[in-house]
Amino acid sequence: MPVSFSSSLFSLTDEEAMVRVREQDDPGAFAVLVERWEVRIQRLCTRMTGDPRRGEELAQESFARLFAARKTYRQDARLSTFLWRIALNLCYDERRQASRRPQSLLEREGGRGLEAVAAAEDPPDVVVAERERAEAVREALGRLPEHYRAVLVLRHYQGLKFREIAEVLGVPQGTVKSRMSEALDRLARLLGPVLKEEAREAQSERSETPRPGA
Amino acid sequence: MNHPSGEDWVAFLYGESDPESHESLKAHLQGCPQCQASLDRWRAVMTELDAWRLPRVPARARQRWGIVRAAAAVILLVALGAALGRLTAPRAPDEEALRASLEASLTSSLEPAIRQRLRRDFDELAVELARASNAAIALRLAELVRVFDAVRAEDRQVIGVLLEGLELQRVSDHAQLRNDLVQLAALTGDELLRTKQDVVRLILYSQPVGPTSEGSDSSDEGRMR
Numbered sequence: 001m002p003v004s005f006s007s008s009l010f011s012l013t014d015e016e017a018m019v020r021v022r023e024q025d026d027p028g029a030f031a032v033l034v035e036r037w038e039v040r041i042q043r044l045c046t047r048m049t050g051d052p053r054r055g056e057e058l059a060q061e062s063f064a065r066l067f068a069a070r071k072t073y074r075q076d077a078r079l080s081t082f083l084w085r086i087a088l089n090l091c092y093d094e095r096r097q098a099s100r101r102p103q104s105l106l107e108r109e110g111g112r113g114l115e116a117v118a119a120a121e122d123p124p125d126v127v128v129a130e131r132e133r134a135e136a137v138r139e140a141l142g143r144l145p146e147h148y149r150a151v152l153v154l155r156h157y158q159g160l161k162f163r164e165i166a167e168v169l170g171v172p173q174g175t176v177k178s179r180m181s182e183a184l185d186r187l188a189r190l191l192g193p194v195l196k197e198e199a200r201e202a203q204s205e206r207s208e209t210p211r212p213g214a
Numbered sequence: 215m216n217h218p219s220g221e222d223w224v225a226f227l228y229g230e231s232d233p234e235s236h237e238s239l240k241a242h243l244q245g246c247p248q249c250q251a252s253l254d255r256w257r258a259v260m261t262e263l264d265a266w267r268l269p270r271v272p273a274r275a276r277q278r279w280g281i282v283r284a285a286a287a288v289i290l291l292v293a294l295g296a297a298l299g300r301l302t303a304p305r306a307p308d309e310e311a312l313r314a315s316l317e318a319s320l321t322s323s324l325e326p327a328i329r330q331r332l333r334r335d336f337d338e339l340a341v342e343l344a345r346a347s348n349a350a351i352a353l354r355l356a357e358l359v360r361v362f363d364a365v366r367a368e369d370r371q372v373i374g375v376l377l378e379g380l381e382l383q384r385v386s387d388h389a390q391l392r393n394d395l396v397q398l399a400a401l402t403g404d405e406l407l408r409t410k411q412d413v414v415r416l417i418l419y420s421q422p423v424g425p426t427s428e429g430s431d432s433s434d435e436g437r438m439r
Binding site for chain 1: 221224
């Protein structure tokens, strides 16, 4: 079946699509942008807030803001930069509001959605161990100051280059890199006990010596 | 020895240092256990970070777009049926013979036209469809945000009212309870007094049965009290 209509819209670059949205309020072009970016934005928000459901909501809000801010979009700017910035700002606001709320649901329910990831065929103890590791990471990230967390999430999980992150955050590349190294240092301290345990297990596997007491 | 900075090392770890500095960093690493150790630490952190995985495609996104696509497919099929019906109707004259004789030439001459027409219809329809559904999505999106906020505000208000009501209820219950208790205390006091008098009377009545004189003394005391 010929689907010529989609190829015309879907072959637009992000920037062209956004200009269409800005100039003509073109919902088709906007839908294309949503489809292309929704998952990435949702993941960013989930990593930043530590809560999958909140991540989903914030992603939707990001697109609502994107649409609302369409007139301020300049064509020479990359759409991705524009969109990452909107989403990050929402995440920052979210954290501030969450910290003012007395013991929010976010803290208690944040672990939801982690279990869905483990493969079904894994034995239960592996599933539990994996979930604990994931939970430790989620928790450690939540304790990083947000300008470290943002750099770490954008580089490590979203795969942005340091140059792109610098553009999104509006700071020099050197600053981004030094924040990244600081973030890794802090995480090494926060995850210290977990890391040591892993290292010990790895070593005992390697040397194949019987465990003490076994 | 002059150690490279943390900035150099993160670029190295994430494969973003230029070839020249990559080589020199690698060379430094060979002869520097100190940098080797801190790099190992960071590598361990990076491995650990990967333990926090997220589902590949979030369920709701998949579902939502799935619905839009399904709707589009259904509408396209219906439109296809309508278009075919429209195009075949004039081609169905009552005389079988005429039809048979004309069919070959008719189809050959009409086919390109039909195809073109059909394709144009398709394209128009598809564009309209995309517009309509996408406009709806954009609107929904904004609406959703508004509704969500409104619901939250409403919830807060309702809870506030409920709490106020509860507090009022509590205060009035408290007052009621106090009154009841006071009344009960008064009643109990009366009751006690009456019981005491009854007991005294009972003792008095049973006095004659007791043989000792001490008993009469104590009953006198009891009466005086």
